[in-house]
Amino acid sequence: MIGIWALAATSISQCYTENAHYVLRHDPGVSASFRPVDSGPDWPSRVALVVRSGRSGRISWWLPWRGGTDNLQHLASTTDIDARNWQPPNPDDGPRPFGDREYVGTDADYNILDDVPRRGKPAPAHMLIPDAGSSHDSVFGAKQFFDLVSCSPTGK
Secondary structure, eight states, X not given: OHHHHHHHHHHHHTOBGGGEEEEETTEEEXXXXXXXXXXXXXXXXXXXXXXXXXXXXXXXXXXXXXXXXXXXEEEEEEOOTTSTTOOOOOTTTOOOTTOEEEEEEEOTTOOEESSOOOTTSBOOSEEEOTTOOOTTOSSSOSSOOEEEEEEOOOOO
């Protein structure tokens, strides 16, 4: 039995970002996963985070980006990447349905990863959106960690 758990932990720890699936701790009805996206040179992570709320049915899309002089990581809300004519937003004034949020990713031991998730790179084991969870937050619901729960390609 211990061997099975060790094997599962190893396979998740070697998960690429675009295959990572998460659940919001304390609210498993909120899930998140990364999808490969051709986001252009202004959004070099080449993934979009999709957050789904089982309670409201709401889906939101986010593009990871590294902060400038503040050395923080962020998520920029974007429109549905599956929409027919979706284009990555202009980084200075593109549409942001839910604004920008700070992002913190960690490894399995909660060591902070000083970068945003990127296609083809190892996925964070945990993610925190520090400015989430206010009483007006209809996207994330709670200020809590997203925990990596599985690793498999998503497709469309």
